[in-house]
Amino acid sequence: MDDKSPYLHPEFETLSREELNKLQLERLQATVKHCMNSPFYKQRFESIGLKPEDIKSLEDLRRIPFTTKQDLRDTYPFGIASVPLRKCVRLHSSSGTTGNPTVILHTQKDLDEWANAVARCLWMVGLRPDDVFQNSSGYGMFTGGLGFQYGAERLGMLTVPAAAGNSLRQIKFMKDFGTTAVHAVPSYVTRLYEVMQEQGVDPRRDTKLRVLAIGAEPHSEEQRKRIEQMLGVKAYNSFGMSEMCGPGVAFECPEQNGLHFWEDYYIVEIVDPETLEPVPDGEIGELVLTTLNREAMPLLRYRTRDLTRVLGRTCPCGRNHVRLDRMRGRSDDMIVLRGVNIFPIQIEKILMQFPELASNYLITLTTDDDNDNMTVEVELEELFTDDFQRLLQLEKEIKRRLKDEILLTPHVKLVPKGTLPVSEGKAVRVVDKRKVYQ
Amino acid sequence: MTIKQLSIFIENKSGTLIRVLNMLSKAGIQIIASTLADTKDYGIYRVLCDKPAQAYMLLKESGINVQLSDVLALSIDDTPGRAAEAISKISDADVNILYLYSFLWKGKGVLVFRTDNNDRANEAIMLGKMTFLTEMDFR
Numbered sequence: 001m002d003d004k005s006p007y008l009h010p011e012f013e014t015l016s017r018e019e020l021n022k023l024q025l026e027r028l029q030a031t032v033k034h035c036m037n038s039p040f041y042k043q044r045f046e047s048i049g050l051k052p053e054d055i056k057s058l059e060d061l062r063r064i065p066f067t068t069k070q071d072l073r074d075t076y077p078f079g080i081a082s083v084p085l086r087k088c089v090r091l092h093s094s095s096g097t098t099g100n101p102t103v104i105l106h107t108q109k110d111l112d113e114w115a116n117a118v119a120r121c122l123w124m125v126g127l128r129p130d131d132v133f134q135n136s137s138g139y140g141m142f143t144g145g146l147g148f149q150y151g152a153e154r155l156g157m158l159t160v161p162a163a164a165g166n167s168l169r170q171i172k173f174m175k176d177f178g179t180t181a182v183h184a185v186p187s188y189v190t191r192l193y194e195v196m197q198e199q200g201v202d203p204r205r206d207t208k209l210r211v212l213a214i215g216a217e218p219h220s221e222e223q224r225k226r227i228e229q230m231l232g233v234k235a236y237n238s239f240g241m242s243e244m245c246g247p248g249v250a251f252e253c254p255e256q257n258g259l260h261f262w263e264d265y266y267i268v269e270i271v272d273p274e275t276l277e278p279v280p281d282g283e284i285g286e287l288v289l290t291t292l293n294r295e296a297m298p299l300l301r302y303r304t305r306d307l308t309r310v311l312g313r314t315c316p317c318g319r320n321h322v323r324l325d326r327m328r329g330r331s332d333d334m335i336v337l338r339g340v341n342i343f344p345i346q347i348e349k350i351l352m353q354f355p356e357l358a359s360n361y362l363i364t365l366t367t368d369d370d371n372d373n374m375t376v377e378v379e380l381e382e383l384f385t386d387d388f389q390r391l392l393q394l395e396k397e398i399k400r401r402l403k404d405e406i407l408l409t410p411h412v413k414l415v416p417k418g419t420l421p422v423s424e425g426k427a428v429r430v431v432d433k434r435k436v437y438q
Numbered sequence: 439m440t441i442k443q444l445s446i447f448i449e450n451k452s453g454t455l456i457r458v459l460n461m462l463s464k465a466g467i468q469i470i471a472s473t474l475a476d477t478k479d480y481g482i483y484r485v486l487c488d489k490p491a492q493a494y495m496l497l498k499e500s501g502i503n504v505q506l507s508d509v510l511a512l513s514i515d516d517t518p519g520r521a522a523e524a525i526s527k528i529s530d531a532d533v534n535i536l537y538l539y540s541f542l543w544k545g546k547g548v549l550v551f552r553t554d555n556n557d558r559a560n561e562a563i564m565l566g567k568m569t570f571l572t573e574m575d576f577r
Contacts, residue, residue: 380447382503383445383503383505384505385505386507388482415449415479416449416502418501419454
């Protein structure tokens with residue numbers, strides 16, 4: 001591809017709405033047919049008397065039942081796969097702390113397509129083979145690591161799998177390797193900047209940074225602007241989820257006005273989370289995605305639980321792939337904090353292990369100096385001591401066990417019995433005061 | 439010999455202390471001495487009163503986090519140096535004091551404290567011929 005082209009895949013990126021829809025229908029019909037190799041989908045279609053050949057238009061998509069995270073758990077580990085395991089070469093999985101983990105399988109073709117999608121995103125924001133890409137996100141099961149690794153390599157960049165953490169080394173790499181682009185969660189970017197300041201490193205003077213890919217945790221437009229100012233870069237929003245491979249599902253273009261969801265890869269629906277009926281463009285609803293070119297594990301009408309809205313279906317950048325707003329929250333009670341997915345039930349489970357604690361607790365999320373934090377307040381069942389040291393020890397032990405469970409350390413605050421709000425019999429568990437949701 | 443002290447867990451927030459005081463007041467409980475210690479988030483309000491068992495039941499039934507703690511109360515002369523004298527005997531017995539407060543009671547000084555080893559503290563007080571106060575003294 002010519003470096004001057006704004007598009008890595010012009011044959012897909014610049015399709016008109018009509019052409020996109022035509023391609024989507026072809027791919028949907030092929031996907032549905034292929035899904036009949038999946039024991040789960042075969043049974044589901046048969047149970048409602050739906051046949052693949054009944055899908056004659058894109059509107060017919062709505063005849064297909066939704067797929068949920070629970071379906072993935074119920075069929076754990078391989079029950080949804082549409083190919084035999086011997087054709088699969090990769091497995092990613094969620095942590096599964098709230099039940100069975102969700103497993104996503106990939107064939108070699110899936111991995112190739114995934115890399116292509118991520119490469120397209122990175123090319124779109126001006127990265128070229130001359131760039132040096134430092135991937136400062138977790139590897140392993142977290143799809144942000146390998147997803148960006150393969151995508152950046154596919155584009156042809158020198159790619160540094162720096163992974164998350166060890167800020168001093170990250171900064172040294174940036175300086176020594178001439179890193180021009182970084183992928184990280186926004187809170188880690190802020191952390192890196194703090195360390196740069198402590199070390200007397202001026203990112204504008206001492207590094208060649210110019211592009212940042214940020215995602216995996218909610219952040220506001222103000223946070224993005226602050227990151228851009230701090231580092232002297234352009235920061236682009238990335239959206240992905242492990243059920244849809246990982247990163248590469250959607251990305252901002254240079255207009256920075258919503259994320260383009262790649263409609264040659266996915267059919268995007270926004271539905272009312274209660275009625276499950278489609279909502280008009282501009283209204284917030286739950287994002288539902290159907291994969292169009294996945295081999296190992298196609299998913300039909302997958303309910304992501306992420307809330308967003310359609311901003312537009314055209315764009316000055318020349319791409320007609322639908323533009324969605326950054327995620328506006330969740331339609332379930334999952335908390336996304338610093339890139340980690342947490343369900344309140346995980347916290348409850350730990351708190352209930354302490355006989356000293358009562359059953360009422362409150363999780364508060366706040367943004368302090370650009371860092372998102374969690375405070376867990378929990379009522380004391382019995383005052384078992386009047387020694388502050390032992391109360392502090394208890395707090396410390398609660399913190400430690402929570403960290404083992406949710407992978408980050410919340411503030412823990414003991415409160416007297418009867419002081420936390422209880423409303424309508426059902427306790428309020430989560431209060432989100434983070435800037436992004438204000 | 440130890441006496442019973444109320445230890446009440448309260449939030450650092452206006453209105454929490456008065457709630458407890460009102461309950462004690464309505465039940466006709468006389469506070470002899472009290473002290474409020476706090477951390478950033480919460481406090482422990484420690485109270486010596488004339489009817490600790492009754493006050494404990496009352497607060498507990500009202501859903502307050504309360505404990506009856508065993509503390510030592512020493513009577514000392516109200517002259518300079520007496521507290522240092524008394525505490526040095528405790529300290530010499532290798533006993534740690536977790537907290538301490540003092541007040542005047544009928545012309546005498548009173549030192550109230552909790553230790554990490556009440557048995558050893560008791561022994562040191564006996565050997566040092568110091569005077570304990572008992573719950574009877576506060577009725």
